[in-house]
Amino acid sequence: MSLLEVDALDVHYGAIHALHKVSLAVEEGEIVTLIGSNGAGKSTTLRALSGMVQSSGGTIVYGGRSIVGLRSDEIVRLGLAHAPEGRGIFGSLTVRENLELGAFSRRDGKVRSDLERMFERFPILQERAQQSAGTLSGGEQQMLAVARALMARPKLLLLDEPSLGLAPKIVQKIFAIVAEINRDGVTILLVEQNAHLALSVAHRAYVLETGEVKMAGSASELAASDEVRKAYLGVG
Amino acid sequence: MTEFLQFLLKGISVGSLYALLALGYTMVYGILQFINFAHSDVFMLGAFFSWRLATWFKLIDPSPLVATSLLLAAMALCALTGFLIELLAYRPLRRAPRLNVLITAIGVSLFLENSGQLVFGKDPRSYPQLLAEHTFSVGGVNVRSVEVIAVVTALALMVALHTLVYRTKIGRAMRAVSIDHKVAGLMGIPVSRVISFTFVVGSALAAAAGVLVGITYGQIKQPADSSWVLYGLKAFVAAVIGGIGSVPGAMLGGLLIGLCEQFVGGYISTQLRDAIIFALLIVVLLVKPSGLLGRRAIEKI
Ligand SMILES: Nc1ncnc2c1ncn2[C@@H]1O[C@H](COP(=O)(O)OP(=O)(O)OP(=O)(O)O)[C@@H](O)[C@H]1O
Ligand SMILES: [Mg+2]
Numbered sequence: 001m002s003l004l005e006v007d008a009l010d011v012h013y014g015a016i017h018a019l020h021k022v023s024l025a026v027e028e029g030e031i032v033t034l035i036g037s038n039g040a041g042k043s044t045t046l047r048a049l050s051g052m053v054q055s056s057g058g059t060i061v062y063g064g065r066s067i068v069g070l071r072s073d074e075i076v077r078l079g080l081a082h083a084p085e086g087r088g089i090f091g092s093l094t095v096r097e098n099l100e101l102g103a104f105s106r107r108d109g110k111v112r113s114d115l116e117r118m119f120e121r122f123p124i125l126q127e128r129a130q131q132s133a134g135t136l137s138g139g140e141q142q143m144l145a146v147a148r149a150l151m152a153r154p155k156l157l158l159l160d161e162p163s164l165g166l167a168p169k170i171v172q173k174i175f176a177i178v179a180e181i182n183r184d185g186v187t188i189l190l191v192e193q194n195a196h197l198a199l200s201v202a203h204r205a206y207v208l209e210t211g212e213v214k215m216a217g218s219a220s221e222l223a224a225s226d227e228v229r230k231a232y233l234g235v236g
Numbered sequence: 237m238t239e240f241l242q243f244l245l246k247g248i249s250v251g252s253l254y255a256l257l258a259l260g261y262t263m264v265y266g267i268l269q270f271i272n273f274a275h276s277d278v279f280m281l282g283a284f285f286s287w288r289l290a291t292w293f294k295l296i297d298p299s300p301l302v303a304t305s306l307l308l309a310a311m312a313l314c315a316l317t318g319f320l321i322e323l324l325a326y327r328p329l330r331r332a333p334r335l336n337v338l339i340t341a342i343g344v345s346l347f348l349e350n351s352g353q354l355v356f357g358k359d360p361r362s363y364p365q366l367l368a369e370h371t372f373s374v375g376g377v378n379v380r381s382v383e384v385i386a387v388v389t390a391l392a393l394m395v396a397l398h399t400l401v402y403r404t405k406i407g408r409a410m411r412a413v414s415i416d417h418k419v420a421g422l423m424g425i426p427v428s429r430v431i432s433f434t435f436v437v438g439s440a441l442a443a444a445a446g447v448l449v450g451i452t453y454g455q456i457k458q459p460a461d462s463s464w465v466l467y468g469l470k471a472f473v474a475a476v477i478g479g480i481g482s483v484p485g486a487m488l489g490g491l492l493i494g495l496c497e498q499f500v501g502g503y504i505s506t507q508l509r510d511a512i513i514f515a516l517l518i519v520v521l522l523v524k525p526s527g528l529l530g531r532r533a534i535e536k537i
Contacts, residue, residue, distance in 0.1 A: 052418050072421030081422070088419035090412050092531060101412055104405070105424025152424065 001064060003028040003156055003187055004049070010057035011041075011048050018044045020211045021058065026156065026189055031182050033190045033198040033219070035232055036208035042191040043085045045208070046158045049189075050082035051075045062156070077105045081154035085161060085191075087145040091134025095125055098133045098144055102151030111151070118147045121177070139170035146177065150186070157181070160191045175201055195232035199223040207232070238376040243498040245374075249383045249452065251494020252390035256445040257471035258478065258486035259397060260438030266414040266481035267434050270334055273341040274321055276468025277348035278314050278439045282446025283363070283456045284356045286310040290364045303366035307389070307447045311440040318439025322432055352459025360457050363450035386448040393444055394487050397437065401483050410434055414481060466510075470497075473513060477520045479530020488528060 004026040011019040019041045026032045034042045047053040049060060051072040060068050067075055072082075081102075090098050099118060103111045119126035122143045128136060133144060142162055149157055159178065163171040171194070179201050182188050192198035199205055199219045207215040207228065215222060222228045257279055264272045286306040289295070295302045325344050329337045370381040401407040412420040413430045421427050449467075450456050457463050474493040478485025496516060501509040520527065 050422060052422070071426075072418070073424045073426045076422060076424035084419060084422060088416060088422065090415050090419070092415065093408070093411060097408055097411075100405075101408055101420075101423045101425070104409060148423075 002026060003063060004189070005061045006045075006049070006058070007061075008058040009045070009048060009055055009060065011044050011053055012056045013044075013053070018211050019048065019055075022208070022211070022213055023058075024206050024213065024216070026187060028155075028187055029182075029185070030204060031178070031188045031190060031202045033192055033202035033205045034208055035192055035195040035198055035205060035228075036214075037193070037232075039210075040208040041211040042208055043160055044211075046082060046084070046160050046189070046191055049075075050080060050084075050158060052082070052084070073105065076152055076154075079153070079155035080158070081149040081152040081156070082158040083145040083149040083160060083162070085164075087141050089133045089136070089141050089144055089148075091132060093133055094130050095133050095136065095144060096129040098148050099125070099151050102148035103153075105152065114151060114153070118151065121180075122147050139166050139174070142166060142170075142174060143177075146174070146181075150181065154186060156187045156189065158189050158191075161193060162190075163192065163194050163197060171197065195228065196223075199228075199233075239502065241375050242377045243502045244495070245377060245379060245383075247495035247498035248491065249387055249494070250497060251491035252387050252394075253445045253448055253452075253490075254467070254471045254474045254493050255394060255487045255490025256390050256441045256448075257468060258475040258490045259394070259483065260442045261468075261472045262475040262478070262480055262482060262486040263410070263434050263438045265475070267410065267431055268326070268337075270337050271341065271472065272435075272438075273338070273468075274325075274344040274348055275438065275442055276464050276471075277345050277352070277459075278317055278321075279442040279446045279468060280352060280459055280464040281317060281348065282310045282314045282443030283450045284352060284361075284446075284459060285313045285443070286447045287361055287363055287450060287456060288356065290366070295366070296364050298365055298368040300367065303451065306366065307444060310443045310447050314443030314446075315436040315440040318435040318442075319432055321439075322435040327428065327431075349460040356459055358458050358460070360455060360461070362455050363453070365454065366451055382451055386452045389444070390448060393441060397441065398483060398487075400437070406430070406433065470510075470513060473517045477517055477527055479527025482527065482529045482531070485527055485529035 002025040007023050008021040009019055010021060022045060034045060036042050044053065048055045051070055055068060059066060062080055063078060067078065099115055103114065124140055125144060125147060128140065133141065136144060146162060162174050175197055178188060178190065190198055190202060199222060202219040205217065205219050205222045206213050207222065215228065260275045261272065286309065289306055289309055321344055325340050326337060329340060367382050367385060371378050401410060409420065409425045409430050412423060412425060413427055417427050470493055471490065474489035475486045477492060478489025493513060496513060497509055500512045
């Protein structure tokens with residue numbers, strides 16, 4: 001059974017019908033990416049999975065149980081963490097406090113050692129630990145958002161546009177980290193507008209258009225398809 | 237000079253009560269962006285709960301132990317009251333327009349005032365002398381021991397609150413919720429429970445302020461007396477001046493209002509006192525719209 005199975009998911013924002021019968025699956029250990037242009041419904045899909053918005057139809061089965069109707073905090077407890085669009089950093093809290101909040105739901109005694117481990121992986125965050133998170137640069141904030149989500153020790157990590165607004169070098173670094181996290185055993189569902197990069201790290205991909213899944217397949221297949229090359233990779 | 241010292245001490249005494257009350261306004265505003273009009277009624281109930289317990293159990297002999305127990309009992313009862321107000325009146329309106337919540341808050345306030353009158357009567361009550369009264373002289377000014385104890389108690393509670401908000405896990409969660417409910421949820425924070433907790437804490441502090449009013453003045457006005465609301469209003473002004481949503485700001489604002497009130501009343505005019513306080517509010521908001529220690533711009537209320 002897949003770690004995550006979404007079937008015929010519908011989401012409305014008032015009168016706006018943002019997702020139409022979206023179906024997708026994520027297997028344990030995979031990196032799956034969701035690509036599509038502005039307003040396609042990528043962020044909405046992630047929000048529905050983490051309980052930030054309520055779905056109006058369809059099913060979401062995670063780890064063998066339905067999570068439709070659960071609150072965000074209940075979903076995190078099941079091991080599904082979400083680094084949201086816009087990063088959602090608590091700017092007036094320190095970097096360390098942000099990281100500690102990432103582990104809010106955990107009751108095990110390993111939060112301290114995980115924090116140390118996070119500082120090893122992201123040395124810049126250690127340097128800035130006592131600083132207000134709002135003073136970090138965009139790239140640093142993005143690292144903080146990823147590190148904070150990891151502090152929940154997720155099985156499945158939802159990442160929403162980790163490359164947005166960052167210099168190419170930083171983007172490379174963040175994608176290297178994403179691949180590394182995945183090798184450590186975290187399954188990842190990655191939303192990206194930068195289809196090129198996303199397809200280079202992902203195993204499989206879904207293409208969303210105006211709230212519907214238009215294509216699905218292995219990352220290499222999609223990267224080679226004419227349609228994707230034209231619409232999302234700026235080729236041809 | 238003696239006069240100055242007198243106004244200063246009195247200002248600190250009144251100001252620390254405003255500060256205690258202001259904390260409740262600022263915390264609720266920080267987390268839900270609305271003015272909890274019922275807060276001044278919880279403050280009133282704090283005074284009356286402790287008065288009722290003291291008269292029931294005939295606690296008329298001064299004793300620090302009794303005073304402390306009554307303080308804690310009133311705080312617990314008001315914490316429960318605040319919890320119920322949030323649960324029954326505000327939580328069902330979590331997604332409703334803010335105006336609806338505001339009107340509900342006014343309704344809750346009226347309800348508490350009228351039930352207060354029903355339960356505790358419509359007369360002012362003399363408050364038992366819970367602490368032995370000594371007077372000593374500082375620089376020619378007579379200082380009452382109960383006032384000193386009240387100020388020390390208020391300050392201790394503020395230090396405790398500050399520690400709670402800035403040094404504990406639940407405090408971190410409160411600050412996160414006040415920044416963004418949705419993202420706080422993503423951290424695994426049970427947002428509704430944190431909101432409840434905020435009402436519980438704010439109401440307990442208001443209760444303490446109510447008890448301290450009784451202890452300091454030896455008399456409490458009837459439940460629907462306008463002085464309770466005026467206290468609340470000034471405490472709210474204090475919260476806005478300090479920067480609504482800011483815990484240190486509420487404390488600073490409370491002390492400022494207390495001092496300002498005493499100095500203006502003493503040197504300028506008692507009649508103009510309140511008018512000048514509200515003028516001060518306008519000036520602060522013109523110069524620094526987010527308040528003295530506030531970060532975010534103030535939203536329209
Ligand atoms: N809070 C909201 N209220 C109303 N409509 C919304 C809201 N959020 C998103 N939408 C609408 O839902 C649709 C999908 O939006 P969504 O944010 O999921 O797109 P996206 O694929 O993440 O786009 P982008 O790449 O620009 O982030 C859009 O038409 C958008 O305008
Ligand atoms: Mg998006």
